[in-house]
Amino acid sequence: MKSFKKYSILSYFFIFFSCSESLDFNQLDDYVSKPIFTAALTYFKVVPAKFFDSSGTIQRNSVTEITNFDVLQNQFIKDNLVKFDLNAQIKNEFDRDATINIQFLNANNVAVYTFSPIFIESKNTNFIYLEEIVITANPTILSTTKIKITAELENTGIQMDVNDPSEFEFKSSVTFYLESSLK
Amino acid sequence: MKKILLVAVVFTTSLFSQNKQVLYDFADLPQTLLLNPGLENSYKFHVGVPLISGISTQFGSTGVVLNDLFAIDNQNINNKVSTVLQSLTTKDFVQMNTQIEILNVGYRLNEKTYLSGGFYQEIDAIGYYPKDLVILFSEGNDAYLNKSFSASQINYKLDVLGVLHAGITRKVNEKLTVGGRFKIYSAALNIESTNNSGTFTTVLGADNIYRHYLSNVKMIERSAGLIDGNKEFITKPETYLKNTFLKGDLGVGFDIGITYHIDKQLQFSASILDFGFINHSKNIKNYKEEGNFVFDGFEFQFDEDSNVDYWQQINNRFKKQLPTTENEDSYVSWRPAKINMALKYSFGEKRSEVCYDNSYQDFYTDAIGAQLFTVFRPLNPQLALTAFYQKSFTKKLHGKVTYTIDEFSAYNFGLGLSAQLGKVNFYGMFDNLLAYRNLASANSLSLQLGLNILFN
Numbered sequence: 001m002k003s004f005k006k007y008s009i010l011s012y013f014f015i016f017f018s019c020s021e022s023l024d025f026n027q028l029d030d031y032v033s034k035p036i037f038t039a040a041l042t043y044f045k046v047v048p049a050k051f052f053d054s055s056g057t058i059q060r061n062s063v064t065e066i067t068n069f070d071v072l073q074n075q076f077i078k079d080n081l082v083k084f085d086l087n088a089q090i091k092n093e094f095d096r097d098a099t100i101n102i103q104f105l106n107a108n109n110v111a112v113y114t115f116s117p118i119f120i121e122s123k124n125t126n127f128i129y130l131e132e133i134v135i136t137a138n139p140t141i142l143s144t145t146k147i148k149i150t151a152e153l154e155n156t157g158i159q160m161d162v163n164d165p166s167e168f169e170f171k172s173s174v175t176f177y178l179e180s181s182l183k
Numbered sequence: 184m185k186k187i188l189l190v191a192v193v194f195t196t197s198l199f200s201q202n203k204q205v206l207y208d209f210a211d212l213p214q215t216l217l218l219n220p221g222l223e224n225s226y227k228f229h230v231g232v233p234l235i236s237g238i239s240t241q242f243g244s245t246g247v248v249l250n251d252l253f254a255i256d257n258q259n260i261n262n263k264v265s266t267v268l269q270s271l272t273t274k275d276f277v278q279m280n281t282q283i284e285i286l287n288v289g290y291r292l293n294e295k296t297y298l299s300g301g302f303y304q305e306i307d308a309i310g311y312y313p314k315d316l317v318i319l320f321s322e323g324n325d326a327y328l329n330k331s332f333s334a335s336q337i338n339y340k341l342d343v344l345g346v347l348h349a350g351i352t353r354k355v356n357e358k359l360t361v362g363g364r365f366k367i368y369s370a371a372l373n374i375e376s377t378n379n380s381g382t383f384t385t386v387l388g389a390d391n392i393y394r395h396y397l398s399n400v401k402m403i404e405r406s407a408g409l410i411d412g413n414k415e416f417i418t419k420p421e422t423y424l425k426n427t428f429l430k431g432d433l434g435v436g437f438d439i440g441i442t443y444h445i446d447k448q449l450q451f452s453a454s455i456l457d458f459g460f461i462n463h464s465k466n467i468k469n470y471k472e473e474g475n476f477v478f479d480g481f482e483f484q485f486d487e488d489s490n491v492d493y494w495q496q497i498n499n500r501f502k503k504q505l506p507t508t509e510n511e512d513s514y515v516s517w518r519p520a521k522i523n524m525a526l527k528y529s530f531g532e533k534r535s536e537v538c539y540d541n542s543y544q545d546f547y548t549d550a551i552g553a554q555l556f557t558v559f560r561p562l563n564p565q566l567a568l569t570a571f572y573q574k575s576f577t578k579k580l581h582g583k584v585t586y587t588i589d590e591f592s593a594y595n596f597g598l599g600l601s602a603q604l605g606k607v608n609f610y611g612m613f614d615n616l617l618a619y620r621n622l623a624s625a626n627s628l629s630l631q632l633g634l635n636i637l638f639n
Contacts, residue, residue: 022255023249023250023253023254023255024253024254024255025253027252027253027260027263028260030259030260030261031260031261031264032261033320033321034322035319035320035321035322035323036322036323036325036326037323037324037325038323038324038325038385038393039393039395039480040388040391040392040393040394040395040478040479040480041391041480041481042391042480042481042482042483042493043390043391043392043479043480043481043482043483044482044483044484044485045390046485050485054488063485063487064485065483065484065485067481067483067491067492067493067494068492068493068494068495069494070494087392089392149483151485171388171390171391171392171480172391172392172480173391173392173393173480175325176323178323
């Protein structure tokens with residue numbers, strides 16, 4: 001019977017008197033996840049013929065393209081995006097300078113952010129561009145639903161050769177900086 | 184004897200574990216029949232006290248303990264989380280198993296045959312650490328060019344079920360006792376995703392700055408009992424509880440076991456538990472993603488004559504090449520089968536105990552031995568090797584100490600006690616005793632408690 005009491009007490013000891021170091025679960029309130037995502041954006045490679053009409057006789061000095069872009073409509077990104085970078089790598093083999101204009105548009109086709117014009121000199125084959133956008137300074141950018149890109153050629157007064165094989169190449173990517181907490 | 188023990192130890196030294204090693208073959212407790220239906224007992228009949236005859240719970244986590252993250256140490260929580268996430272491997276996991284016996288009864292049919300049966304409820308869960316997925320979502324892909332984030336690391340399984348069981352223990356001869364148990368499972372909830380494949384990789388591109396690959400993706404997420412016909416989550420606990428009483432998805436399984444006396448003092452026992460499956464057919468919601476997808480960005484055409492929606496084009500191609508499909512197809516999930524093996528050498532004072540028929544049975548007061556436990560989990564079997572010593576202080580008071588090496592700890596000491604006052608038996612088993620010094624630093628905890636009414 002003494003043994004029974006002894007082992008019963010031991011059992012109670014383990015159940016009720018186990019120890020635990022003090023823990024602070026509220027520390028998680030201070031946790032901030034800061035992932036950085038990089039993604040390919042738009043790209044194109046054009047030759048002078050792209051700047052001519054279908055007959056190949058009349059040169060245009062600019063071409064424009066628009067696409068839908070709904071990434072910034074994702075609620076998680078809307079809530080947690082603090083900054084994003086637009087990166088571009090451009091090759092201009094043409095015999096004239098070129099300018100790329102990029103605009104972010106809202107659903108009504110109104111520009112909510114206009115990037116500084118990207119000016120690429122003729123024959124510059126390794127142009128690097130980076131623009132950082134801080135969201136708190138440009139909150140309207142979060143209403144972006146479209147991207148508009150215009151490629152504009154310098155008007156030299158001399159028409160390009162429609163059969164010239166030289167290329168104008170544009171590559172781009174975006175880098176999203178997110179910060180989210182568990183609160 | 185020494186040679187046999189040595190062989191057993193050498194054979195199993197490289198193994199690891201998690202189990203009910205203290206309870207196994209201890210003090211003729213009725214609950215040991217749930218670990219091996221072929222274990223001997225000397226009862227005329229037994230009745231477990233409803234709801235409290237058998238309560239067992241186990242929790243384990245490899246690679247991380249509460250203290251690593253939540254200690255009050257003035258360290259930045261972001262640094263602590265980052266350190267923990269980096270140190271964990273894809274073989275680390277968290278698991279939990281809880282069983283509560285609703286009913287446990289047994290009756291001796293004749294000299295050689297003991298029948299037992301009952302009903303218990305079980306929650307069993309395991310989730311492996313999907314390291315790549317966690318890194319991708321916590322750090323992003325920017326710093327991980329050319330790294331393939333793998334979906335194969337996503338492995339989890341959760342079962343909530345009731346188990347109705349009936350077993351028979353049959354003494355074949357003086358040396359051999361065999362037993363079997365038939366189980367009907369009633370699953371209230373199953374969530375699982377295993378055997379996934381696929382990678383996500385970002386590399387420097389040719390046409391654009393980056394190229395993204397989703398390669399050889401094949402992922403399946405299954406659930407039964409979680410989402411109802413109106414596509415809403417089932418949130419009422421009573422619905423889950425009700426479904427464990429044979430109203431959920433049904434399945435069948437078997438336990439088999441043997442005890443063999445090599446000689447008067449040396450005994451070998453083994454069992455296979457939960458060799459069975461559940462056919463899930465109610466409130467099913469399965470998702471499957473399969474295919475390949477390569478993304479270079481939007482290639483502008485500057486074509487005056489067309490008005491291409493590049494975003495929609497990419498969306499359509501994604502849905503075609505890597506579609507996510509939903510279905511309500513029934514499916515089968517296998518129970519995590521378990522294997523127990525034990526070699527026990529009895530010694531010490533030889534005593535007699537009164538049996539069910541007022542005859543006397545000899546037993547030794549002391550025993551040592553080794554036990555091996557295996558449970559088949561989604562990624563790989565988990566193994567445990569236990570050395571034990573048990574002692575009968577009196578005919579009614581038994582104790583057992585164990586030392587176990589498993590995936591959670593190499594310093595796992597356990598203690599068990601079974602005491603009988605009149606017809607009332609109380610037992611308690613505690614595993615990983617050293618962890619009770621500081622639960623915050625414990626990788627695993629396990630305990631079993633219960634009350635029985637025994638009629639010898």
